[in-house]
Amino acid sequence: MDLTTAVFWIFSAWAIASALVTITRRNAIASAMWLVSTMFALSGLFVLLQAQFIAAIQVLVYAGAVMVLFLFVIMLLNIGHATTDMRGPAAVAATVVIAGLLVIQLVALARYSPDRLAGEVAQAPQMRDPAAAFIGGMAARQAVAEQGVVGAVAAPLFQTYLVPFELTSILLLVAIIGAVVLAKRRI
Numbered sequence: 001m002d003l004t005t006a007v008f009w010i011f012s013a014w015a016i017a018s019a020l021v022t023i024t025r026r027n028a029i030a031s032a033m034w035l036v037s038t039m040f041a042l043s044g045l046f047v048l049l050q051a052q053f054i055a056a057i058q059v060l061v062y063a064g065a066v067m068v069l070f071l072f073v074i075m076l077l078n079i080g081h082a083t084t085d086m087r088g089p090a091a092v093a094a095t096v097v098i099a100g101l102l103v104i105q106l107v108a109l110a111r112y113s114p115d116r117l118a119g120e121v122a123q124a125p126q127m128r129d130p131a132a133a134f135i136g137g138m139a140a141r142q143a144v145a146e147q148g149v150v151g152a153v154a155a156p157l158f159q160t161y162l163v164p165f166e167l168t169s170i171l172l173l174v175a176i177i178g179a180v181v182l183a184k185r186r187i
Helices: 003-024 028-048 052-077 089-110 114-123 137-160 162-186
Strands: none
Touching (some): 003 028, 028 052
């Protein structure tokens, strides 16, 4: 096993373990912190895939800004222990069914090898080039070649989609102000 494969398995185990701990915590703050850990592990996996920009965005935007907002709302609304946890035979049955479906999917995925996947892709020529799967694929590839990854993302974001981008930031600001106003009524 080479170093890249070993690092992949370490980050994968870290991501899966953190995700499992995230959904099993009763404390919302502890759960949010474990979600941050999961996002860091995913960022490591993106680096292994040579997607450094996405890895940086994963850390800055999701593990940073979005989780700060989550924690802010959790602490502001003072979410305590939930009294409406789903319990009883219906919850156990739903859990067993979902876990069984996940195990079936994992068993089906375990049968796939790189050779089998390559054979299936070879049978479908349109799948050989991922950029050909959508209309702007070749244009996006050309923009990345000319401007780099950051330039190819930034140009449409700050030129074509500037107004929706700014409207989204205003919407988030209004949501934070609304959360503060709702929390102040209860204090």
